[in-house]
Amino acid sequence: MFLSLMGVDGHVSQGPWFASVLTLKTSAPLRAEPKKKKKVDPRREQMVRERLKKKLKKLERVPPELIPIEDFTTPAKYMDETRVRGAPQLPFEESERRALLLKEWSRYKQTQHRAEMEAVGLAVEAQREALEELRLESEELYQAALRPDPLLFPFNHQGPSYTPPKAQYEAPEGKYNNITKVYTQ
C-alpha cells in the first residue's frame, strides 16, 4: 500500500490525506492487531474442522439400517377382507376320505423311504467290498482309487422334465422389466 503511495521517484507524494494515512501507521491499535489475527484465524478454522469431524463420527457410530426381507412382511393388500374365499363346509365323508388318504400316503412314503435306504446301503456295501478286494490286489491301485477327482465338480445335469425336448425347437424371445428393489448399506 505504501509502495503504491510512493511515486516513480520514490518519495512519498504530499497531500492532506496521505499525512493521515502515515499517522495511522504508527497508531496503537494497528501496531498490536496484525499478530493476533494470524493466530486466531487458523485456530478458528481448526476448531470448525474439529466440530465437523466430531459430528461425522457421531453419525458414523449409528449402526447401519438392516435390509428388510420383503418375503417376511405381508403386503398390506393381502390383509384385505374382501379377498377371503368362502370356506366350504366339508361333509363328513369328505373329511373322512381326506384323513384316510393322508394316512395311506404316509404309509406309502414310509415304504418308499425304507426301500431307498436299503438300496443305498447295498451300494455302499458293494463299494466297500470292491475297495477291500482292490487292496488285496495292489496297494498302488488302491491309493489311486482313493484319490479324489478334481475334475468332477462342479457337476451339472439337466433334470427330467414333463415332456421330452423337441428337436430344433426355437424358444420365442421375451423381454422383462426387473423391478426388484436393490438395497445398499
Place this chain on the structure above:
Amino acid sequence: MAAPCSRMANRPLWQFITNVRRTGLKHTGVRQISLSSACRAATQTRSKTEGVPSPWKLYGAVCLQRLPVISQERNPIEDQFAELMHQMELERSLLSDHEQRLLEDSERMTRKQADNYDSDEEEADYGGQETITAQDQEDTWEQKLKHFQPALRDRDVGGTPLGSVERCLGDSLVLLVQQTVGKETIWLLPQAQWEAGETLRQTAERGLSSLPEADFKATFLGNTPCGVYRYKFPKEVRTERCVGAKVFFFKAFLSAGSASQKEPFLWVKKTELQGYLKPPYLEKVDRFILNL
C-alpha cells in the same frame, strides 16, 4: 498328533469310504494323514508278499447310465394325493388379483343387464375406455397355448428297438455289450483288461472308448470302483499264475453320444437286466445300480 490318528484308524473302513466319497476335496488332507499312519503297518506286511504277483487278472468295467429324460407316470395313490393337495391349497388360499378382476367383471355384467342400469354413471368411472375383461384375456391365453405342441411323452408305443438310447425316457438305462470272454459270447458291462501303468479308472475309460462304432461321452463319478465281481476260471484254463479274474466296476453318466444300430448294444432298465446277465454276475451288479 498320535492320539487322534489312532482313533481315526480304529473307525470301520466303510465309514471312512463313505466319508471319502461324500466330502471329496475338502477333507482330503486330514484323511490322508490318518490313512498313511494306518496303512504303514499294513504295507510292512504287504511288502513281503509284493514280490509274488497276484493270481487274479484285473479288468476295469464301466456301468454307463443314461439318466431319465422325463418324469415318471404317477401311481394311483400319488395321483389322488396330488389332487387332494391341490384342492386343500385352493381352499386355504386368498383370492388372487386375476380372480378379483373376474368377480368384478361378472358383477358389472349383472349390473348392466339389470333394469335400473345407469350407463352414464358407470362409464364416468372408467373414463369411457373400452375395457378388456379378464375372461377375454383367459380365452386369448388358452388359444395361444393350443398353438404350442409339446413333444409326446410316450414315444415307446411304436416299439423302439432295445439298442436305441431313446427308449423308456422315464427310467435310467444301463449299457450292455456283447463280448467274448473265454469261449463264450455273453452280454455284460463293457470291460477291458488292466495293463500295467494305468489306474483302473483309465482301464474302464479305455473299455468304453474302444467300443467299436460308438462314441459315448461319459462323466465318470470319481476314481473309486463301485463294485467288484470275482470269478475263477474253469479248471482247464486255470494255471499256477492265474486262478481267476476280478472285474472292478466304475459308474458313469452319459452326457452325449451316439451309436450305429448295427453293433450289438443294449440299453436296459434295472428290471430287464435279469434276462441278459448271468445270475452270479447279476447278483453283484444289481447292488450298485440304483433305480432312484
